[in-house]
Amino acid sequence: MTTVLVAGATGSLGRQVVEKLLDRGADVRALVRPASVDELAAHPNLTPCVGDLADGADALARHLDGVEVVVSAVQGGPEVIIDGQRALLRAAEGAGVHRMVPSDFSINLHGYGYGVNVLSDLRRVFADEFATSSVARTSVAIGAFPEYFLGAVHEVLDPAASTFSLWGEGTRPIDVTTIPDTAAHTAAIALDPKTAGREVHVVGQRLSMLELRDEVEAASGRRWELVRKGTLRDLREEVARRRFTASTMFQCVALQAQVAMFDGTGSLRDVRNADYPDVVPTSVAAYLADRGAAHFTPPDTTWGRDEWPTAL
Ligand SMILES: NC(=O)c1ccc[n+]([C@@H]2O[C@H](COP(=O)([O-])OP(=O)(O)OC[C@H]3O[C@@H](n4cnc5c(N)ncnc54)[C@H](OP(=O)(O)O)[C@@H]3O)[C@@H](O)[C@H]2O)c1
Numbered sequence: 001m002t003t004v005l006v007a008g009a010t011g012s013l014g015r016q017v018v019e020k021l022l023d024r025g026a027d028v029r030a031l032v033r034p035a036s037v038d039e040l041a042a043h044p045n046l047t048p049c050v051g052d053l054a055d056g057a058d059a060l061a062r063h064l065d066g067v068e069v070v071v072s073a074v075q076g077g078p079e080v081i082i083d084g085q086r087a088l089l090r091a092a093e094g095a096g097v098h099r100m101v102p103s104d105f106s107i108n109l110h111g112y113g114y115g116v117n118v119l120s121d122l123r124r125v126f127a128d129e130f131a132t133s134s135v136a137r138t139s140v141a142i143g144a145f146p147e148y149f150l151g152a153v154h155e156v157l158d159p160a161a162s163t164f165s166l167w168g169e170g171t172r173p174i175d176v177t178t179i180p181d182t183a184a185h186t187a188a189i190a191l192d193p194k195t196a197g198r199e200v201h202v203v204g205q206r207l208s209m210l211e212l213r214d215e216v217e218a219a220s221g222r223r224w225e226l227v228r229k230g231t232l233r234d235l236r237e238e239v240a241r242r243r244f245t246a247s248t249m250f251q252c253v254a255l256q257a258q259v260a261m262f263d264g265t266g267s268l269r270d271v272r273n274a275d276y277p278d279v280v281p282t283s284v285a286a287y288l289a290d291r292g293a294a295h296f297t298p299p300d301t302t303w304g305r306d307e308w309p310t311a312l
Pocket of ligand 1: 007008009010011012013031032033035036051073075084143144145146148149
């Protein structure tokens with residue numbers, strides 16, 4: 001039985017990674033902050049480990065004895081993605097951990113350079129830590145979560161106005177993978193020793209923005225007016241403008257992600273779904289016919305200036 005420590009085990013993705021690892025027979029330690037420990041469901045092979053990445057490597061080390069793989073699904077700024085994950089990596093090195101899956105779970109963040117997407121930049125800075133580490137890095141890339149991409153933060157769907165907005169031509173395929181499918185793939189990849197030191201790209205479905213609009217219309221049974229917001233050059237200019245005008249950082253960051261999605265630099269390469277045939281991804285149509293139908297009505301919550309948006 002492989003022992004895996006999951007950081008961010010109470011998050012949208014992390015809690016499902018824990019479930020999928022348990023389904024695969026792993027022995028799971030869930031690193032949870034004190035205020036979140038009640039959110040963990042009980043399971044005979046699940047051990048809660050109360051701690052915070054901010055506690056530092058020495059404090060984290062006590063949770064890592066006997067752990068073979070670390071999966072991180074934390075979310076946050078540089079203090080979490082760089083400093084916090086670095087502390088976890090240092091503790092993992094001391095404990096002889098074989099592999100670590102860092103909290104990347106994005107488009108192909110190595111397809112474009114620094115300065116395009118601040119969240120990718122944090123992840124690339126942390127990736128460099130593995131160059132001199134005894135722990136092998138296994139990065140999982142999945143494209144976009146529809147749970148966020150079709151939510152308010154990305155400004156694609158406006159359910160109150162029944163509009164579907166896009167930048168550029170809308171004909172280039174983008175990569176879309178649901179959170180449960182990402183979790184299922186991550187569990188399989190984390191338990192696969194062949195992934196040590198590799199970037200593993202897996203995807204739910206590839207489709208263009210125009211095809212995505214067709215799926216939205218078919219699933220919702222209503223018309224969504226197509227709003228062409230401008231060229232990709234216009235998108236880049238809007239991103240630059242928002243650095244000064246956005247009232248939350250996400251109004252800038254979501255568009256930064258769209259730059260690399262729509263110009264193709266963030267497209268997944270060498271997709272490895274065939275290596276994990278027992279993970280059967282959900283189509284966009286199936287997602288929209290089920291949980292994703294919630295995107296078709298206006299949300300009743302907004303998020304605060306410094307609050308991370310939540311998934312559907
Ligand atoms: N590709 C995409 O479209 C897409 C979209 C969204 C997210 N993502 C990625 O998916 C990953 C997970 O995101 P998510 O939406 O699941 O995040 P989330 O729901 O916000 O969960 C974040 C988790 O990190 C934990 N955490 C934060 N700071 C911590 C610390 N200092 N010490 C220990 N735990 C800490 C939180 O604990 P508490 O429960 O105690 O707060 C929570 O469990 C991230 O890498 C994110 O960038 C990708």
